[in-house]
Amino acid sequence: MYTLEQLQSLWNKGKYIQVLKGNNDLSKLVLKTSTSSCEIYIHGAHITSFKTNSVEHLFMSEKSGFQDMKAIRGGVPLIWPQFGNGKIQTHGFARNCDWEIHKALVDEKTQSVQIEFLLRNNEYSEKVWNCNITSGKETINNFHTIYRVTLHPDFLDLEFDVKNTSTSPSSNDNILEFQLAFHTYYQISNIENVYVLGLDGREYIDKMNGHKITKEVNDKVQISNETDRVYLNVVPTQSIGKNYQPLQLIDNGSKTSITLTYDYQSMPDVVVWNPWIEKSKKMEDFGDNEYQNMICIEIGTINTPVKLSPNQSFQTKHSILPSNKSSL
Numbered sequence: 001m002y003t004l005e006q007l008q009s010l011w012n013k014g015k016y017i018q019v020l021k022g023n024n025d026l027s028k029l030v031l032k033t034s035t036s037s038c039e040i041y042i043h044g045a046h047i048t049s050f051k052t053n054s055v056e057h058l059f060m061s062e063k064s065g066f067q068d069m070k071a072i073r074g075g076v077p078l079i080w081p082q083f084g085n086g087k088i089q090t091h092g093f094a095r096n097c098d099w100e101i102h103k104a105l106v107d108e109k110t111q112s113v114q115i116e117f118l119l120r121n122n123e124y125s126e127k128v129w130n131c132n133i134t135s136g137k138e139t140i141n142n143f144h145t146i147y148r149v150t151l152h153p154d155f156l157d158l159e160f161d162v163k164n165t166s167t168s169p170s171s172n173d174n175i176l177e178f179q180l181a182f183h184t185y186y187q188i189s190n191i192e193n194v195y196v197l198g199l200d201g202r203e204y205i206d207k208m209n210g211h212k213i214t215k216e217v218n219d220k221v222q223i224s225n226e227t228d229r230v231y232l233n234v235v236p237t238q239s240i241g242k243n244y245q246p247l248q249l250i251d252n253g254s255k256t257s258i259t260l261t262y263d264y265q266s267m268p269d270v271v272v273w274n275p276w277i278e279k280s281k282k283m284e285d286f287g288d289n290e291y292q293n294m295i296c297i298e299i300g301t302i303n304t305p306v307k308l309s310p311n312q313s314f315q316t317k318h319s320i321l322p323s324n325k326s327s328l
Contacts (some may be wrong), residue, residue: 001098007019013104013106017029018030024065027041028040028041033112035154038113041066042098043072043098045117047076057186057258057320057322058074059186059188060185061073063290071096076158076184076185078182079179080095081177081180083302088133094145100117104116111152113151114151117146117149121141126141132175133178137173142166142167143164145160154322156319156320157318160318162178163311163313163314164310175309176308177306179301179305179306180301181300182299182318187293191291191292192253193251193253195221195222196221196247196248197247198248200217200218202232202270204230206229207229208226220250223274226275227272229271231271232303233269235268247259256323260320263315266314268301269302273298
């Protein structure tokens with residue numbers, strides 16, 4: 001366990017990267033370019049701020065706890081190796097533990113700053129993840145995971161790599177099976193002012209309606225009650241007579257938009273979530289009225305878990321591209 005001073009000595013890079021004391025004395029990295037910034041806690045490799053031109057794009061709850069072995073509420077929690085409830089703890093454990101800083105790179109020519117985090121199996125992971133997330137059968141889960149955050153002047157790249165590091169011969173006992181999601185909370189002017197584009201015609205699992213499979217019939221997905229949906233196989237397409245429509249969050253209140261791109265083959269699913277009124281009141285680390293100023297749009301591989309044999313790897317990438325003007 002490094003002290004703050006040791007982390008600063010190892011990873012501070014002038015005006016581009018600084019290690020600072022964050023909430024509750026947890027260490028965080030602050031990345032900066034000439035027009036953007038990003039804050040990442042070592043705890044959970046958790047992004048808590050992303051700004052372009054001084055505009056904050058991520059929502060953080062004022063009641064969020066910053067405690068060891070607990071998830072931070074808001075920003076970009078990493079959901080791995082399990083999404084939601086299942087055979088192990090809810091939403092896995094990657095967001096609950098400290099990651100190692102593996103690399104730090106600054107490219108002054110392109111004005112990009114990159115931090116690479118590392119997580120591998122350890123005593124904690126072996127305690128909480130000792131079974132298959134689907135069957136519950138006892139398994140050996142040896143892994144080497146890299147999470148790469150790259151800040152550009154006007155957008156943010158997130159890359160996630162996993163390798164099954166088991167040295168045993170391939171068998172059902174050492175298949176590394178997991179789900180993954182970037183559980184991103186977006187800051188919005190008001191939930192009444194926003195909608196999501198790019199989901200029209202997609203089937204989704206409606207968790208508010210007994211997990212019923214439903215087809216989206218709206219061009220603009222708007223939120224007017226508690227919403228928890230997993231949209232399946234969201235691969236942007238161009239229909240005859242229609243323009244290509246990427247996945248996009250539109251905020252008419254702030255006259256802004258955020259375009260979300262991702263590797264459709266490795267992460268085909270999109271979650272749209274807002275707790276609304278009653279659930280907000282039941283959440284200890286979330287304000288009663290904060291549902292009005294956030295929406296989660298989560299990119300992931302959820303419906304069909306990834307399965308890696310020994311020495312197999314998985315790589316994926318997700319980008320967040322804000323615009324200061326609405327695309328309307």
